[in-house]
Amino acid sequence: MLDIATYESERRIRGALVLSVLLAAMSLLFVALFPSISNSGADLDAYMESLPPAVQAAFGASGTFSITTIEGFLAVELYQFFWLLLLGIYAAYLSGGLIAGDVERGRMDVLLAAPVSRARVVVEKFASLVPVVLAVNLVVGIAVFATVLAIGESISLADLAVVHLLSVPYLLACGAIGLLLSVAFSESDAAKRAGLGAIFGLFLLDTVSESADLNWLGAISPTRYYDPTAILVSGEYDWSGAVVLLAATVALVAVSAAWFRRKDI
Amino acid sequence: MSAIETTGLTKYYGDTRGVEDLSLTVREGEVFGFLGPNGAGKTTAIRTLLGFISPTGGSATLLGRDVTDEAALIEAKRRVGYLPSNPGLDEGTTGRRLIRYHAALKGDERSDELLEAFDPPIDREIGEYSTGNKQKLALVLSFMHDPDLVIMDEPTSGLDPLMQERLYEFIEDEQARGTTFFFSSHVLSEVRKVCDRVGIIRNGELVAMEGVEELLDRSGKRVHVSVEETLDPADFALAGVHDLDAGDGDASFMFTGEYDDLLDHLRNYRVRDLEIEEAPLEDVFMKFYDDGPESESPPPETAAATAGGESDA
Numbered sequence A: 001m002l003d004i005a006t007y008e009s010e011r012r013i014r015g016a017l018v019l020s021v022l023l024a025a026m027s028l029l030f031v032a033l034f035p036s037i038s039n040s041g042a043d044l045d046a047y048m049e050s051l052p053p054a055v056q057a058a059f060g061a062s063g064t065f066s067i068t069t070i071e072g073f074l075a076v077e078l079y080q081f082f083w084l085l086l087l088g089i090y091a092a093y094l095s096g097g098l099i100a101g102d103v104e105r106g107r108m109d110v111l112l113a114a115p116v117s118r119a120r121v122v123v124e125k126f127a128s129l130v131p132v133v134l135a136v137n138l139v140v141g142i143a144v145f146a147t148v149l150a151i152g153e154s155i156s157l158a159d160l161a162v163v164h165l166l167s168v169p170y171l172l173a174c175g176a177i178g179l180l181l182s183v184a185f186s187e188s189d190a191a192k193r194a195g196l197g198a199i200f201g202l203f204l205l206d207t208v209s210e211s212a213d214l215n216w217l218g219a220i221s222p223t224r225y226y227d228p229t230a231i232l233v234s235g236e237y238d239w240s241g242a243v244v245l246l247a248a249t250v251a252l253v254a255v256s257a258a259w260f261r262r263k264d265i
Numbered sequence B: 001m002s003a004i005e006t007t008g009l010t011k012y013y014g015d016t017r018g019v020e021d022l023s024l025t026v027r028e029g030e031v032f033g034f035l036g037p038n039g040a041g042k043t044t045a046i047r048t049l050l051g052f053i054s055p056t057g058g059s060a061t062l063l064g065r066d067v068t069d070e071a072a073l074i075e076a077k078r079r080v081g082y083l084p085s086n087p088g089l090d091e092g093t094t095g096r097r098l099i100r101y102h103a104a105l106k107g108d109e110r111s112d113e114l115l116e117a118f119d120p121p122i123d124r125e126i127g128e129y130s131t132g133n134k135q136k137l138a139l140v141l142s143f144m145h146d147p148d149l150v151i152m153d154e155p156t157s158g159l160d161p162l163m164q165e166r167l168y169e170f171i172e173d174e175q176a177r178g179t180t181f182f183f184s185s186h187v188l189s190e191v192r193k194v195c196d197r198v199g200i201i202r203n204g205e206l207v208a209m210e211g212v213e214e215l216l217d218r219s220g221k222r223v224h225v226s227v228e229e230t231l232d233p234a235d236f237a238l239a240g241v242h243d244l245d246a247g248d249g250d251a252s253f254m255f256t257g258e259y260d261d262l263l264d265h266l267r268n269y270r271v272r273d274l275e276i277e278e279a280p281l282e283d284v285f286m287k288f289y290d291d292g293p294e295s296e297s298p299p300p301e302t303a304a305a306t307a308g309g310e311s312d313a
Helices: A005-040 A043-048 A053-058 A069-096 A100-104 A108-111 A118-127 A130-152 A157-165 A167-184 A188-211 A215-221 A230-236 A239-262 B043-048 B070-077 B095-106 B111-118 B131-143 B161-176 B190-194 B212-219 B259-266 B283-287 B300-307
Strands: B004-014 B016-026 B030-033 B059-064 B080-083 B149-153 B180-185 B197-202 B205-211 B223-228 B241-246 B251-255 B271-278
Touching: A005 A069, A005 A118, A005 A130, A005 A215, A043 A157, A053 A188, A053 B131, A069 A130, A069 A188, A069 A230, A100 A108, A100 A118, A100 A167, A100 A188, A108 A118, A118 A130, A118 A167, A130 A157, A130 A167, A157 A167, A157 A230, A167 A188, A167 A239, A167 B241, A188 A215, A188 B223, A215 A239, A215 B271, A239 B070, B016 B043, B016 B059, B016 B197, B016 B205, B030 B190, B043 B149, B059 B070, B059 B080, B059 B131, B095 B111, B095 B131, B095 B190, B111 B131, B131 B149, B131 B161, B131 B271, B180 B190, B190 B212, B197 B212, B205 B212, B223 B259
Parallel strands: B030 B180, B030 B197, B080 B149, B149 B180
Antiparallel strands: B004 B016, B004 B059, B197 B205, B223 B251, B223 B271, B241 B251
């Protein structure tokens, strides 16, 4: 069991580690810049407040908090943008190639010539994303914590751990959206681009609906259920959001598997 | 029990015909050639048999198991090997790792022995492989679990002549061990080397199913003769001459008659050059199975592939 997942994640783990190191280096740079930004005397909070509400929401800065604290700074500069948006997009993009890539290049024929069920292929291929998501969180989480300590600031270890922990269901849900698209499209590039567009679109939908009185509409976006700013700034952990994301992930993977079983490849 | 049995198997993609009303039986232990020009529906039929696409009509069994029932088909696949015409293999991994992966999925009875026979460079990344090496690796993957039935889709297309020969010998040896083969091809000469029976598919439909010898007797040879005198087409009104094209000192025709009669007749001339070669598959279709003007243009490689086949002159 899990032979497919093992094989697939092996193929992906090198890329995941490169990505982790790059993100860690970048967050190190951000955090190292923090002292000079908070001491610069520029009134960044006033600047944030002057932005339109929708843009503030996009930055995750709709609550009242200061980005000149290390928590606020990390939330806005690192997690809101890189974790919520870019890594979400990356997860969907990556999984967009999971099925369509193999179908397109004829690898699926070679794989399905072996006595394996199509549902198993879908589930295990998706499972191969888990080590990638865990690796990125682990490497970058440790890097951020170490750098914060190194510049003489302090941050709640629990908050930081939870911001990474709760990003796991979020990123898996984004990946599951990509997986469904990967079954739907027979071209890998099309599926990947659709995944990229879907996450970006859902992110915008969530952001805009919050400020446009269409709150319910944003509820279909996974970004609604993971709020790094709330975790870091106010210590609010949205466990039920994580449950929603996990349930959605399971549902999306199940639909993908059922669809792929019936599909001509 | 038959190794493969299809009854009225039909696959349409919307209005496009893949295969239509295909009924054939592959007996256990035989090498069955599935012959047809490119685009005739061979790959569609094979991929339907393996459950990659589902039929729009009819039924098929693989080792006695219904191919539309996934659980049953998976049972069958434990004993089936498949060699696609252009096998998709992960470029970024080594041959060794891929073999280990497939060993985990379907078991490994004999990869060592197969690696000795075909010898792909398994410690290199597959992205660096030549087409021939990919094909060799794919051969190892399709035989490593010691299957009872092996389905091969144009297996020699990427191989050099030496490797082709080795594959033919391998198929013969495997058949002696009791393995059944379903072997698609558009090259008549290779089908005659390895197959016991053939099914001919054209425009998605099975047009003939018979023993290889009968087929060859019916298809005849292409004869080209150059003589020093001028030729009169009427001179070649022999039994078994078809499609005569005679000019100055040249004549070419299809010949299904007795060689002795032909040679006796040629004794009347001073023969400068004589070629007798196997009929290109396209000509076989034209001659014996032409059922309408709906013929596609012959693929250029067919002629090239058969030309070097049998030259008795």
